[in-house]
Amino acid sequence: MQQTEHKKRVFVTGGAGYIGSHVVLALGEAGYEVLTYDNLSTGNRDSLLYGDLVVGDMDDKELLVKTLTAFKPDAVMHFAASIEVGESVSNPLKYYRNNSANALNLLEAMRMTGVGQMIFSSTAAVYGNPAKLPVVEETPLLPINPYGTSKMMTEHFLADLSLADKDFRYVALRYFNVAGADPQARLGQDYANPTHLITRALKTALGAFPKLQVFGTDYPTEDGTCIRDYIHVADLAQAHLDALSYLFAGASSAIFNCGYGHGFSVTDVVDMAKQVTGIDFLVEETDRREGDPAELIAGCAKIRNVLDWHPRHDDLETILKTAWEWEKKLVARGA
Ligand code: UFG
Numbered sequence: 001m002q003q004t005e006h007k008k009r010v011f012v013t014g015g016a017g018y019i020g021s022h023v024v025l026a027l028g029e030a031g032y033e034v035l036t037y038d039n040l041s042t043g044n045r046d047s048l049l050y051g052d053l054v055v056g057d058m059d060d061k062e063l064l065v066k067t068l069t070a071f072k073p074d075a076v077m078h079f080a081a082s083i084e085v086g087e088s089v090s091n092p093l094k095y096y097r098n099n100s101a102n103a104l105n106l107l108e109a110m111r112m113t114g115v116g117q118m119i120f121s122s123t124a125a126v127y128g129n130p131a132k133l134p135v136v137e138e139t140p141l142l143p144i145n146p147y148g149t150s151k152m153m154t155e156h157f158l159a160d161l162s163l164a165d166k167d168f169r170y171v172a173l174r175y176f177n178v179a180g181a182d183p184q185a186r187l188g189q190d191y192a193n194p195t196h197l198i199t200r201a202l203k204t205a206l207g208a209f210p211k212l213q214v215f216g217t218d219y220p221t222e223d224g225t226c227i228r229d230y231i232h233v234a235d236l237a238q239a240h241l242d243a244l245s246y247l248f249a250g251a252s253s254a255i256f257n258c259g260y261g262h263g264f265s266v267t268d269v270v271d272m273a274k275q276v277t278g279i280d281f282l283v284e285e286t287d288r289r290e291g292d293p294a295e296l297i298a299g300c301a302k303i304r305n306v307l308d309w310h311p312r313h314d315d316l317e318t319i320l321k322t323a324w325e326w327e328k329k330l331v332a333r334g335a
Contacts, residue, residue, distance in 0.1 A: 007031055008075070009032070009035070009071060009072065009073045009074050009075075010032050010033070010034050010073055010074065010077060010244065011035050011037065011073035012034055012035065012037070012079065013036075013037045013038070013058060013077070013079055013080040014036075014037075014043060014078070014080030014081065015036030015038055015043070015048060015051075015079065016040060016048055017043040017047070017080070018178075018190070019175075019178055019236060020043070020077075021044075021048060021049070022182060023240045023241075024036060024051060025182065025186065025237070026237040026238060028051060030241055034051030035053075035054065035073070036048055036051060036052070036054070037054045037064070037080070038053060038054075039058070039080075046190075049186060049187065058102035058105060059097075059102055061105050061108065061109055064105065064109035065109045065113055068112075068115055069113050072113075073115055074117065075119065075244060075247060075248070076115055077119045079121045080098075081121065082147070084195050085145050085147050085148075085292065086195060086291060087147075088146040088147035088150070088291065089145055089290045092146035095149075095150040096150050096153075099150035099153075100153040100154055100157075103120075107157060107158075107161060110168075111165075111168075116165075116167040116168045116169065117170070117248075118169075118171075119240055119243050119247070120171070122154070122155055123148060125143055125147050125151065126141045126155065126174060127143070127148075127293075127296070128143045128148060128293060129294065130142075130293070133297045134299035137255050141155075145291035155172050158172060162253045169247055169251075169252065169253045170247075171243040171247060171255070173236075173243060173255075175259075176228065176257070177230045177259075177296075178230075178231055178236055179198040179231070179233065179319050179323060180198075180230075180232040180233050180234065180319040180320075180322045180323050181233065181322045181325065182234060182322070185325045185329050188323060188326030188327070188329075188330070189323070190330065197266060198269060198319065198320065198323055199327075200212060201270060202277065202320070202323055202324055203327060204282070205273060205279040206327060211281070211282035211283065212282070212283050214266050214267070214286065215287070215288055215289035215292065216288035216292065217285050218288070219294040219295075220294055221265055221294055221295055226292055227294070227297065228263055228296055229260055229262065229263045229297045229298045230264060230269070230316060230319055231298075231311075232312075232318065234312070235311040236258055238309065238310075239256070242307040242309050243256070246307055256306070257303060258298065258300075259297065259298025260298065260300060260314045261297065269316070269320075272317060275317075276317065276320040276324050
């Protein structure tokens with residue numbers, strides 16, 4: 001999708017986090033004016049390569065209103081959220097607070113300040129354990145963990161608000177498994193204790209963890225481990241820019257899956273991590289992790305057709321290699 005001609009302003013919550021920072025970089029490179037709002041609880045100031053930062057909490061509505069009033073954005077991108085499926089099972093209220101209640105706060109602040117366009121970071125976890133694969137956007141939402149439910153609730157807020165207010169339009173992007181790092185290694189995931197498979201595997205290869213645990217080998221899949229649709233973070237960032245152009249062109253609210261349409265098992269990922277790193281790290285098969293669906297694969301025709309999204313890194317090896325370059329850089333930096 002074509003870029004709009006004049007410089008637009010985008011307010012980015014969670015812009016110092018893993019996905020947010022890649023999107024901020026893509027926005028900056030595309031000539032947008034960007035302001036990030038982040039409490040730096042998991043985000044990192046050094047990850048912001050464009051625009052200014054306001055350090056604030058998502059439950060601070062007064063600061064949100066003040067910041068939106070001063071910046072006057074054309075659109076909001078809302079990344080700030082808690083993102084771990086396992087943690088959401090043990091601490092559900094954290095997820096309903098951070099992912100649902102705080103989104104409501106942001107929407108109220110947007111209404112108070114007349115900001116009417118939003119791109120929302122949703123998740124494939126809203127689908128739960130889908131009966132039919134690949135999972136398309138019309139599939140009923142049946143989340144099986146509080147993380148998915150918390151994001152589904154925010155999707156309901158957005159849908160209802162867009163029906164009630166013709167000046168409010170949104171795009172919800174349902175991310176599948178986001179991984180990899182900026183191909184120039186300027187950015188990547190930067191958490192000391194990551195739980196996501198690919199980062200965890202690479203950090204295990206580097207010796208940060210003694211072993212990688214594989215959570216469950218008795219799933220109804222070919223090799224018994226869970227299958228996921230891994231999408232490169234740079235392609236996901238481009239999807240956000242395409243969604244923004246879509247909204248700025250005046251199109252109606254919409255929901256898009258963000259994935260490639262094919263999946264890899266945990267075992268596939270572990271094998272590729274060993275190949276890319278050249279390190280035969282220790283792997284231990286353990287029990288299932290609570291809240292994990294067996295298989296998630298995106299139906300991705302809609303985003304390709306409607307947003308004219310053209311992914312450039314649809315390759316597991318590229319995902320692992322870019323993430324590996326980033327992990328080595330973190331070690332060199334002493335992080
Ligand atoms: N896994 C392991 N060992 C680990 C970490 C993960 O075996 O150390 C397994 C998990 O059990 C799962 C798979 O690897 O089967 C992927 O797990 P991740 O934690 O990397 O990612 P999730 O699939 O749990 O969740 C991610 C995002 C969600 C999104 C979901 C959609 O965090 O936001 O993908 O597929 F909803």
